Amino acid sequence: MEQLNLLFEGFQHALTPMNLLWVLLGAILGTAVGVLPGLGSSMAVALLLPITFSLDPTAAFIMFAGVYYGGLFGDSTSGILLNTPGNSSAIASTFEGHRMARNGLAAKALATAAMGAFIGGLLATTVVVFFAPTLVKLATAFGPAEYFALAVFAFLAISSVVSESIVKGLMSLGVGLALAMVGVDGPSGTVRYTLDIPQLFDGMSIVVITVGLLALGEVLHIASRIHRDPAAERVKPNGRPRLRKHDIKKAMPAWLRGTAFGLPFGIIPAGGSEVPTFLAYGTEKRLAKRRGDIEFGQIGSIRGVAAPEAAANATAGTAMGALLALGLPTSATAAIMLAAFQQYGMQPGPLLFERSGDMVWALLASLFIGLVILLILNMQFAVLWAKLLMVPRHYLYAGITVFSVLGVYAISSSTLDLWVLLGIALIGFVMRRYDLPLAPVLIAVILGPLAETELRRALTVSEGDVTALVSSPTTIILYGILLAALLFSGAKHLHRRARQRTDDSEGNKELIDA
Amino acid sequence: MSTLNDQEAGTLPDGTSPVQPAAAPQSFWTGRSEFVVPGLILALAIFLTYQTATMEVMGSSVPGPQFFPTIVCVLLYLVAIVHIVQIIRHPQPADPTNDSSNPDFSAEMLGDLASATDRGRSKIEGRTPDAKLPQNWKTYSDWKTVGAIVAAVAGFALLLKLVGWILCASALFWVVSRALGSKRAIFDISIALLFASLIQLAFNAGLGLNLPGGFLEGLL
Numbered sequence: 001m002e003q004l005n006l007l008f009e010g011f012q013h014a015l016t017p018m019n020l021l022w023v024l025l026g027a028i029l030g031t032a033v034g035v036l037p038g039l040g041s042s043m044a045v046a047l048l049l050p051i052t053f054s055l056d057p058t059a060a061f062i063m064f065a066g067v068y069y070g071g072l073f074g075d076s077t078s079g080i081l082l083n084t085p086g087n088s089s090a091i092a093s094t095f096e097g098h099r100m101a102r103n104g105l106a107a108k109a110l111a112t113a114a115m116g117a118f119i120g121g122l123l124a125t126t127v128v129v130f131f132a133p134t135l136v137k138l139a140t141a142f143g144p145a146e147y148f149a150l151a152v153f154a155f156l157a158i159s160s161v162v163s164e165s166i167v168k169g170l171m172s173l174g175v176g177l178a179l180a181m182v183g184v185d186g187p188s189g190t191v192r193y194t195l196d197i198p199q200l201f202d203g204m205s206i207v208v209i210t211v212g213l214l215a216l217g218e219v220l221h222i223a224s225r226i227h228r229d230p231a232a233e234r235v236k237p238n239g240r241p242r243l244r245k246h247d248i249k250k251a252m253p254a255w256l257r258g259t260a261f262g263l264p265f266g267i268i269p270a271g272g273s274e275v276p277t278f279l280a281y282g283t284e285k286r287l288a289k290r291r292g293d294i295e296f297g298q299i300g301s302i303r304g305v306a307a308p309e310a311a312a313n314a315t316a317g318t319a320m321g322a323l324l325a326l327g328l329p330t331s332a333t334a335a336i337m338l339a340a341f342q343q344y345g346m347q348p349g350p351l352l353f354e355r356s357g358d359m360v361w362a363l364l365a366s367l368f369i370g371l372v373i374l375l376i377l378n379m380q381f382a383v384l385w386a387k388l389l390m391v392p393r394h395y396l397y398a399g400i401t402v403f404s405v406l407g408v409y410a411i412s413s414s415t416l417d418l419w420v421l422l423g424i425a426l427i428g429f430v431m432r433r434y435d436l437p438l439a440p441v442l443i444a445v446i447l448g449p450l451a452e453t454e455l456r457r458a459l460t461v462s463e464g465d466v467t468a469l470v471s472s473p474t475t476i477i478l479y480g481i482l483l484a485a486l487l488f489s490g491a492k493h494l495h496r497r498a499r500q501r502t503d504d505s506e507g508n509k510e511l512i513d514a
Numbered sequence: 515m516s517t518l519n520d521q522e523a524g525t526l527p528d529g530t531s532p533v534q535p536a537a538a539p540q541s542f543w544t545g546r547s548e549f550v551v552p553g554l555i556l557a558l559a560i561f562l563t564y565q566t567a568t569m570e571v572m573g574s575s576v577p578g579p580q581f582f583p584t585i586v587c588v589l590l591y592l593v594a595i596v597h598i599v600q601i602i603r604h605p606q607p608a609d610p611t612n613d614s615s616n617p618d619f620s621a622e623m624l625g626d627l628a629s630a631t632d633r634g635r636s637k638i639e640g641r642t643p644d645a646k647l648p649q650n651w652k653t654y655s656d657w658k659t660v661g662a663i664v665a666a667v668a669g670f671a672l673l674l675k676l677v678g679w680i681l682c683a684s685a686l687f688w689v690v691s692r693a694l695g696s697k698r699a700i701f702d703i704s705i706a707l708l709f710a711s712l713i714q715l716a717f718n719a720g721l722g723l724n725l726p727g728g729f730l731e732g733l734l
Contacts, residue, residue, distance in 0.1 A: 051721065054721055054723065088616045091624075091637070091638055092628060094637070095628075095630075095634060095637070162618070162620060163617060163618055163619065163620060164617040164618075164620045164621065165617065167596050167600060168597070170589065170593045171593045171597065173589075174558075174586055174593060175555070175558065177589075178586060178590070181582070181583055181586065185579040187573075187575055188571065188575055189572045190569060190570065190579040191570070192579060193561075219690070222694070223659040223660045223662075223663050223693060223694060224655040224656045224657070225656065226659065226695060227656055227695065228656065271618060274618075275619075275624070278627035278628040281628045285628065286629060392696070393694060393695075394690070394693075394694035394695050395691055395696070395705065397691075398686075398690040398691035398694065401663070401666075401687070401690045402686055402690075402710070402713070405671075405683070406683070406713060406725075409725075413726075415674060418670065418671035418674070419668075419671055421667075422664065422667050422668060425667075426664070430550060430551065433655060434550070436551065437617040437618040438618065439618040451582075455582065456575070456577050456581065456582070459576075459577050459581075460575065460577070464576065492623070
């Protein structure tokens, strides 16, 4: 039980007053970001990166840990109260959550969501503590070909298997890879695509790309719509969220089932918590039908909120494990966390546990502390957080705009970065307008350099023999799974297209977009 | 507001029929403004191709620095061409009810996973059934508002070093909130100034990072 000793030491590092303050600050920021619609943890971490650069890395990561989980605690609030989920990871819990809210059970729904997020995160982090060393051992056996296969898996799974359109996903992927290639090529020292601008020799800053795509791009998108879309109606929560014994008894199996769905998805690069949350929701729905549960779908079932929330945080928890032990980001948020490590000169992966073991275990310990703080914050003050939804949208987005330019300017006090930011934001706006996915860009920007280096390394070792890329069992398994997933999703797309065509010929135009 | 509630109460909303403008001229370009996307992708691919071909390669490693970019270029050309074909075959008229979709995930796949009803699926797709375009609209996107914000950020980048953080950031905040529909111009000025000053204070005092003071430098 070496892990327990290490974790205990981690707690000793994390439980200093200063570090506790950072966890608290991170948890508050994270919850706020989660509650405010349209903002996610990835954007929050990206905005905090340049500002926290003067902190010592342990403190910064302890704060990021709070933001990382906090974003998932808060994101169900706007879904439950406004029926407009703030993040796509909260759509699944909105269905039953908003039904409960409309029937006067808003506080109970919020409490179920918070408790679910806590349980999912707690179990996932425990799993990470016990299995991280095993993952590390596995990863030390990986060579260049295996890492390249992992990167290709992440690229294609996120851009093609789970996204709305394969072509658009691959376009986003290509844009991200192109952005990642700017700068001096590490292995050879060749200057690439910099237009001879010296500031670009180090490559495009990941902060500028993330803030441009996710923050300022979102502001421009909102601007193009705000005078045209209707306003949503808000349900006021009343009373303090409290769960009675029979509520807990009812929700407990759902929390555990949700967690079970979430755990494996943290390690699979399938873009984050959307797939497991919907899977968990669908399972609860089918179980309710079999049970003859009349609450589900009518007045709102506590189980329909519990399962997806637990699944979301369980995914986030094991995603952190995959990031730390393998260096593999499985979602856009995890990708930004990876960028954060790189900013501090650390490379997540097996070596991280050797070189910065203290920091890693302090980070894992602070994930536990963060969860407890988040549970208290969200159970006791849920009504207070809901007040954030009253901030008028024009002030909210004006604030985001100012924070975006602040964060980007703070990187290196250069106005050139601000122009790059504006350019990337316009790209982000066009991508939103024409439904191009953003996650593949972020994954490509962050994993692109790794993919290129490992590919070249593998081919150099094999002296140009391409079969070296598929010569080990690990790579064969990875490519095999990927191929199966691609074929499956390709068949789905073709099936849908065929159905659209028959609808078309029947003149049933409404169903085309469905 | 109440329509949203009525639909929630049970009757299946017909949120899927796009609101078509009464007499929009039907030209080849209707529903095909999306050509912007493959156009930009092709431009990017051509730029990359030119730069890759004329690159001053250092070292003699094989595969060298041009190897990976070549793969990316091929990918970009391929997807751009396929996308052009798709747009020609299936134009997509602008549909204000189907705007805030999340293309990171296939709504169809998520709907299947959740065994969702039609109403659930329409929600997964992020439809806003009540969204309407204003009466005399010319473009789908509200370019006036977008333009105001782009201009404000550009102005900020131009003037920051000269005028200083507090005034520039306040102006940016003020313009963005005005553009997005705030009605209280004078009140907004005080909020903007307060916000910008708080950030300056937190930065200079708390984090030791310096934001440009501009011509107010001596006064503050």
